[in-house]
Amino acid sequence: MSSTPSSEQATKARRMGEERHDAAPGPTREYEMFEQTDEQVSESHASKADMQPEERDAxxxxxxxxxxxxxxxxxxxxxxxxxxxxxxxxxxxxxxxxxxxxxxxxxxxxxxxxxxxxxxxxxxxxxxxxxxxxxxxxxxxxxxxxxxxxxxxxxxxxGVQAIDTQGKPFDPRTEEAIQTVDDPRVPDHTVVQEVRKGYTLGDNILRPAQVIVSVGGE
Structure with a gap:
């Protein structure tokens, strides 16, 4: 003997079917999810591409x-x-x-x-x-x-040497004239007398000789 489902059971079954239909992601929602993910990946790549080489290699x-x-x-x-x-x-x-x-x-x-x-x-x-x-x-x-x-x-x-002055022309580099005398018989600016000896040490003058020099001669 077959039994016919009641009206209440039919209504309940129909509601369960609708809930399953609403819960299952349809093609449109799946596409939206994949599209959103692709956009995020593209934005990430674009952000890296916009970075300067110095920033990437910092x-x-x-x-x-x-x-x-x-x-x-x-x-x-x-x-x-x-x-x-x-x-x-x-x-x-x-x-x-x-x-x-x-x-x-x-x-x-x-x-x-x-x-x-x-x-x-x-x-x-x-x-x-x-x-x-x-x-x-x-x-x-x-x-x-x-x-x-x-x-x-x-x-x-x-190494000390005496300076030879007597009878020689006066040399101001090595001699100091402390007096002059007029003597026409002696050439002008000639040492006629040595008062104090002078000495050298190599090329240096330790002290100049002090001499008397003639003037007025030829």
Whole structure:
């Protein structure tokens, strides 16, 4: 015996079918979803395309700059160390040179003073011998002559030379005229007398000679 569905059951079945139809995405909604996704992807690509190359490469550039900075800092530290070492070496070299010149100057000074002390000893002996001798005048003169000779030898050994002026034309570079005399027999500006000897040391003038110069001659 077949049974006929009631009106209430039919209505319920129809509502369930409508709900399924509304819940299932239709072709139009699926298209809209895919279309929206494509637009978002296109916008993302467009945004990246609009970026400048510098903006896209910014992270890589920062890393490179940091590496270059570290390299420059290391190089600067190495150069600073080299500079300090070179400066210390130069200071040490300068001190050694100054000390060497000071030692040489002191040694030369000591040698010269020893020679002059020997000259003083001879003067002292001449005075002692002259005082004990009856002919003291001649003894003193002879002793002084020997002392002068010894002193001249010391000066010659040190490179000191006397300036030859007597009877020669006046030279203002090595001589100082302290007086002039009229003498028509002598050529004009000729040294007629040497008052004090002058000396040279190599090319340097230790002291100029003091001389008397003639004027009025031919």
């Amino acid at each position: 992270p890589a550039n920062v890393a490179q700059l940091q590496a270059e900075l570290r390299s420059a800092q290391d190089e600067a530290a190495a150069n600073q160390d080299k500079y300090l070492r070179a400066r210390a070496d130069m200071d040490n070299f300068k001190r050694r040179v100054e000390q060497r010149y000071a030692d040489e100057a002191l040694r030369s000074k000591n040698d010269l003073l020893k020679k002059l002390l020997a000259v003083r000893d001879n003067i002292e002996r001449a005075l002692q011998f002259g005082g004990a001798s009856e002919s003291s005048g001649e003894s003193i003169i002879e002793g002084v002559r020997l002392t002068q000779y010894q002193l001249d030898q010391v000066l010659t050994q040190e």
